[in-house]
Amino acid sequence: MVTEHEAMGRAIALAARGLGTTSPNPVVGCLLLDPAGEVVGEGFHVYAGGPHAEIVALAQAGKRARGGTAIVTLEPCNHTGQTGPCAQALIAAGIRRVVIAVDDPTPVAAGGAATLRAAGVEVETGVRRQEAEAGNIAWLTAVRRSRPFVTWKYAATLDGRSAAADGTSMWITSEPARADVHRLRATVDAIVVGVGTVLADDPQLTVRYVRDGSLAIKQPLRVVVDSSGRTPEKAKVRDAAAETWIATAAAVGAGPDGHVDLNALLAELYRRGIRAVLLEGGPTLGGxxxxxxxxxxxxxxxAPKLLGAGQPSLVGAGITTIAEAIELDLTDIAQIGADLRFTATLRPKPADRPAHHPRPE
Structure with a gap:
């Protein structure tokens, strides 16, 4: 027998297994408990168009679900898309109680909780909400803002250099750290770099070195921010290993300076179903x-290395004084091989901060 709180923890862990393969849908996990509190079914949403977490769990539980409790990380959907409404499936299975972590913020899918209550199902919401939101933060942020969730990833020496004075940068970090980057890539829908990175390093920008026997790896879309179309025809990003979009100013739209409009770029990616972006471009694009x-x-x-000179890891972020520094909240610090990995979220900017928007190449 497990408690509902414990079951939600398991559902959150199940949901995470769908990261990188469900877009434009969210990651969702579900556990089904029989009337005695025993787990009789579990599931997670694996890929867009496939069965939702609740449907997978119901299929596993069969008749044992009747009279039981569904523990689900996101409000069961209330509409018919590529699959039927999960709220109705739970009602038809005879579920007595549904415990939800996070309400669905999308108008088309929301309303499942109300439908369940109208059918006489007991519904509780907000159980382990913060943890479930964190696990689904990319999708939730994307649908709330109508743009992809953007993670800026960089590698640097202890003194903040991303390349030496002669331009060399392979390898700043250790092999375990580089493998960790591939695991990070596997959780997103698109990898974005600037044309300067393509010209300098000729990266392939694919997911490699990831071992997952349960799912085939879905390669993220490769996006090159290339205002004037300078990406070479023989660049690795143009190979057949993954889909690539060369985002030019002519195709996306240009800002006042003629470079690619970044807001328009993200809007187009969102329209294409991209919900999570990994920004791997150089210091100018990051800035x-x-x-x-x-x-x-x-x-x-x-990396525990010092260069003393060379390319900084960040350029042109619009900061001219210490009072304008972009403040971060650290959410995780881990040692990966010889290196440290810092994960942080950005604190909201003060409303009166002066706007300054330099553009990449």
Whole structure:
């Protein structure tokens, strides 16, 4: 027998297994308890168009679900899309009680809780809400803002250098840290770099070195921010390993300076079903996204090395004085091989902070 609180923890862990494969849908986990509190079914949403977490759990439980409790990380959907409404499926299965962590913020899918209550099902919401929100933060942020959740990832030495004075940067971090980056890539829908990074490093920008026997790896969309179309025809990002979009100013729209409009770029990615973006561009692109207020999370890999000179890890973030510093809240610090990985969210900017929006190449 498990408590509802414990069951929600398991549902949150199940939901995380769908990261990187469910967009434009959310990650969702579900546990079903029989009337005695025993787990009789569990499931998670694996891919867009596939069965939802509740449907997977109900199929596993069968008749044992009748009279039981459904523990679900997100409000059961109330509409018919590529699959039927989960709220109705729970009612039809004879579920007596539904425990929900987070309300669905989308108008088309919301209302499941009300439908359940109208059918006489007992509903409780907000159980372990903060943890469930954190696990689904990319999708929730995206649908609330109508733009993808953006994580800026960078690697630097202890003195903040991303390359040496001669331009060399392979490798700043250790092999375990580089493998960790691939695991991070596997959780997003798109990887974004600037054309400067393509010209300097010729990266492939695919997910490699990830071992997951349960699911095939879905390669993220590769996006090159390339205002004037300078990406070479033989660049690795143009190979067949993954889909690529060369985002030019002509295709996306240009800002006053003629460079790609970053807000328009994210709007187009959202329209294409992209909900989570990993920004891996160089210091100029990172600075442009930060200056525009378009970064939601920062993941920094810091190597125990000193260079003393060379390219800084961040350029042009629109900061001219210490009072304008972008403040972060650290959410995790971990040692990965010889390196440290810092994960942080951005604190909201003061409303009166002066706007300054430099653009990447």
């Amino acid at each position: 442009a996204f930060l200056a525009a207020g378009l970064v939601d999370r920062v993941v920094g890999y810091v």
